Amino acid sequence: MKPAAALPRKELETKLLISRWLTLGSYFGLLAALLASITIFPLPEESRLWVILAVLWLPLLGFLPGLLSKNPRVHAWLCFVSLVYFMHGVTTFILPGKAGLGALLALLSFTLFSAAMFYGRWRGMQLRGAILED
Numbered sequence: 764m765k766p767a768a769a770l771p772r773k774e775l776e777t778k779l780l781i782s783r784w785l786t787l788g789s790y791f792g793l794l795a796a797l798l799a800s801i802t803i804f805p806l807p808e809e810s811r812l813w814v815i816l817a818v819l820w821l822p823l824l825g826f827l828p829g830l831l832s833k834n835p836r837v838h839a840w841l842c843f844v845s846l847v848y849f850m851h852g853v854t855t856f857i858l859p860g861k862a863g864l865g866a867l868l869a870l871l872s873f874t875l876f877s878a879a880m881f882y883g884r885w886r887g888m889q890l891r892g893a894i895l896e897d
Contacts, residue, residue: 785878838883848872
């Protein structure tokens, strides 16, 4: 695979800033939407809120330290995990009365996938020194 061409420093920093904010926004938005999905719609009586929340949140929360440390590998792995939440959003979308929630989950997970992928790529370029001086 051919390495990516170097980018000018200012352009790379702008792309990193935008993709970082999109990644963090969609990450925390997805956590909030998952919490809203189990609190707005009633759960079966025998289910425990904290168990369902743990199953939904733990795969995402495992990536939080790496996201905060700006690790490009963590961002790349987060892309794979976000696809599970995309599938959850699409299947929720077809349920009667939950189309809005499903669309929100799918949109947030797609945004998370795209932004984390771009951030991981550009941050890796920055760490390798693939920067053109202005």
